Amino acid sequence: xxxxxxxxxxxxxxxxxxxxxxxxxxxxxxxxxxxxxxxxxxxxxxxxxxxxxxxxxxxxxxxxxxxxxxxxxxxxxxxxxxxxxxxxxxxxxxxxxxxxxxxxxxxxxxxxxxxxxxxxxxxxxxxxxxxxxxxxxxxxxxxxxxxxxxxxxxxxxxxxxxxxxxxxxxxxxxxxxxxxxxxxxxxxxxxxxxxxxxxxxxxxxxxxxxxxxxxxxxxxxxxxxxxxxxxxxxxxxxxxxxxxxxxxxxxxxxxxxxxxxxxxxxxxxxxxxxxxxxxxxxxxxxxxxxxxxxxxxxxxxxxxxxxxxx
Ligand SMILES: C[S@@+](CC[C@H](N)C(=O)[O-])C[C@H]1O[C@@H](n2cnc3c(N)ncnc32)[C@H](O)[C@@H]1O
Numbered sequence: 001x002x003x004x005x006x007x008x009x010x011x012x013x014x015x016x017x018x019x020x021x022x023x024x025x026x027x028x029x030x031x032x033x034x035x036x037x038x039x040x041x042x043x044x045x046x047x048x049x050x051x052x053x054x055x056x057x058x059x060x061x062x063x064x065x066x067x068x069x070x071x072x073x074x075x076x077x078x079x080x081x082x083x084x085x086x087x088x089x090x091x092x093x094x095x096x097x098x099x100x101x102x103x104x105x106x107x108x109x110x111x112x113x114x115x116x117x118x119x120x121x122x123x124x125x126x127x128x129x130x131x132x133x134x135x136x137x138x139x140x141x142x143x144x145x146x147x148x149x150x151x152x153x154x155x156x157x158x159x160x161x162x163x164x165x166x167x168x169x170x171x172x173x174x175x176x177x178x179x180x181x182x183x184x185x186x187x188x189x190x191x192x193x194x195x196x197x198x199x200x201x202x203x204x205x206x207x208x209x210x211x212x213x214x215x216x217x218x219x220x221x222x223x224x225x226x227x228x229x230x231x232x233x234x235x236x237x238x239x240x241x242x243x244x245x246x247x248x249x250x251x252x253x254x255x256x257x258x259x260x261x262x263x264x265x266x267x268x269x270x271x272x273x274x275x276x277x278x279x280x281x282x283x284x285x286x287x288x289x290x291x292x293x294x295x296x297x298x299x300x301x302x303x304x305x306x307x308x309x310x
Contacts, residue, residue, distance in 0.1 A: 003105040004293045005034025006237055007285055007301050012042040014278075014303055015096045018233045019043040023095035026051065026086070026227075028079035028220060031104040033061035033072075039096075040068050046095070050074040051085060053128040057104060078128070080216040082223035095232040097224040101217065102239045103127065103207070105295065115207060117180040117199040123173065125203075125210045135206050139179060144168045154214070154242065155205030162186045163202055176203075204240065217243060221250045225274055228306040233278070235303040244282065244300050251277050251304045275304040 005011075019025055022045030027036040030050035040048050050065070050072060052058045058076050065072040077085045079099065086094070107127065108115050114124030114135060125135040138150070148164035151157050166186035173179050180199040187198045208214060217236075224234045236247040253259070257273035282300035290297050 003032045003034060004295075005031075005038065006100065006293070006296045006299045007283065007289070008035060008038050010283060010301065011035055011098060011235065011237075012038045014235055015039060015098075015233055016042065018095045018231060018305075019046045022046055023229070023232075024049055024091055024093070025096040025098070026082070026094050026224075027098050027100075028082060028224075029098070029100045030061045030074060031057050031100065032106065033064045035098055035100060036061070036072065037065060040065070040071060046071070048072050049086065049089065049091065049094075051077050051079055051082070053078045054107065055128070055130075057106070060106070078216060079220040079223075080212070082220050083226050086227055092227065093229045093232075094227050095229055097228060097232075097234045098237075099217070099220060099224075099235070100237045101213070101243050111176070114176050115203070117176055117183075117197060117203045120175050120177040123176060123179060125207045127211050131211070133210060135210050136174065138206055138209055139167060139173050140171050150209045151202050151205045153205070154208040155201035155203075156241070157201040157205065159187055159191070162188075179203075208242070214242060214246060217246050218250070221247065225254060225306070230306050230308040232306045233303060234275075234306075235301055237299050237301045239298045239300075244302070247302050248282075251275060251302060255304065274307060276307055278303040278305055 025039050025046050025048050027048060027050045030036055030052040036048045036050050039046060050061055055076055058074060062074055075085060103115055107113050111119035111121035114121045123135040123139055144164050148160045151163055152160035163183050163186045166182050170182045183199040183202045184192060192198050228234060238244040238247055254275040255273055255277050257271050258267045259269045259271045260267050279302045282302050285296040285299055
């Protein structure tokens, strides 16, 4: 399965001014290397550091980008530790960082990885198979309240309580299709037929929990800001509202600077604006891109530029 990079020409245009004089571009979610390749092609003087926590994706990207030699430096890791991964490569400052979040088509479409609710596979969902906790543990070992919390918070699922109760009652659950059935049956009958597959939100929630996705995004953004040179740019492509909200709030906070409550007469917080937001509204793929690549449908891109230090 090929993964089609989302908003790829927009991404290469976006980073063009930042990379015009060369420098390091970090693709924090390398996948099969679609965006990385576009940047390598567009910016002959740029070096691309590619990070992925999935060793399978990394191997594929290695093969796909082999022709770029030392301009493509690919490394296994979690972007949660972006700054220390870069430090290990001897890199302190960069001109661009891209996060294209979530899972890729090859991960989603391989039943053995356990991400999909339409095929039968083991309950896994780990992006990095060396992680200790898989969906099997979350589904079979979490307490009912804990499970309910995960499904409500990370799936924004209004039937979280019924679903958690049904899962606990059906244990052990070992496969994705069995879980999908249990979730479907937990839905009140009339709700089963509206709003897509009933298991979609629950699977999203479990995936976020297994991979610690929201925490990773928070610290990845924090690190990106630390390593970005003035004039450097950061972009995030997200696929659901939780990720988009974290990105939007992070950019807004760093663009605002002062964090004092409104009733404080004189600023006492010392915080300075670090970013300029480049996308007042998130950028969405055009209808023809969505028609050609249905997975682009939910995509939202937000971008910001590092300000000169005063
Ligand atoms: C949507 S795909 C990226 C596709 C890529 N832009 C391309 O054009 O081929 C997301 C990738 O990011 C990886 N990933 C997700 N979260 C990560 C994290 N916290 N650290 C490192 N890689 C991560 C996944 O393993 C997956 O391969």
